[in-house]
Amino acid sequence: MSKKISRVDKYNASADDIWAMLNSRDYVDAxxxxxxxxxxxxxxxxxxxxxxxxxxxxxxxxxxxxxxKIMGDTNKIVQNENWTAAGDGYVCDLHIEFPGKPLKVTGKLEVKPTGDATSDWVVNMEIKASVPLIGGKLEGVVEKETLASLDKEYSFNQE
Structure with a gap:
C-alpha cells in the first residue's frame, strides 16, 4: 500500500526562469x-x-x-533531486529517504511552459511506509505533512 500525491502549481514565470532559480545555491539555502x-x-x-x-x-x-513513536520528534531526511532538460521544460527524479525509518518517498517533478512567461510545476509523488498494521496511517500523516510543505514551498517561490 502507498499514498500518492499529484498536483499542479501555476507559476507566472517561464520554465527557463524557474530553471535559473533552481540553479541558485542561494535559492536552495533560503x-x-x-x-x-x-x-x-x-x-x-x-x-x-x-x-x-x-x-x-x-x-x-x-x-x-x-x-x-516510529518517526521521533524530529526527522532526518536525505533528499536527492536529479533535474534534466525535457523538451522545452525540465524534469526531476526525486528520492527522499528517512534513515533508520521505515519510510521513503519517490517521485517526479516537471516544469512545463504554458506560455511565454507562465509554467506549470507538476508534482507526482508516492509515499511508502513498510510498517505492519499502521503503515497506511503513517503514510496518511506523511502525506498531510508533505502537502503542507509543498504549499510552503509554492508560497516561497512566489516571493
Missing amino acids: KYQALGDISTDVVQFDTGDAIALSVERVVPAELPDFAK
Whole structure:
C-alpha cells in the first residue's frame, strides 16, 4: 500500500526562469530555511545542463503520538533531486529517504511552459511506509505533512 500525491502549481514565470532559480545555491539555502528546517546540509549541488542536488535535512515532526513513536520528534531526511532538460521544460527524479525509518518517498517533478512567461510545476509523488498494521496511517500523516510543505514551498517561490 502507498499514498500518492499529484498536483499542479501555476507559476507566472517561464520554465527557463524557474530553471535559473533552481540553479541558485542561494535559492536552495533560503528555501529550506523558509520551510522551517532545523538544519540543512547541502551535500551535493552540481549545476549546469543538469542539476544534481543532495540535501540532508533535519525537520520538526508535527505528528500524532502513534507516528512520533516510529518517526521521533524530529526527522532526518536525505533528499536527492536529479533535474534534466525535457523538451522545452525540465524534469526531476526525486528520492527522499528517512534513515533508520521505515519510510521513503519517490517521485517526479516537471516544469512545463504554458506560455511565454507562465509554467506549470507538476508534482507526482508516492509515499511508502513498510510498517505492519499502521503503515497506511503513517503514510496518511506523511502525506498531510508533505502537502503542507509543498504549499510552503509554492508560497516561497512566489516571493
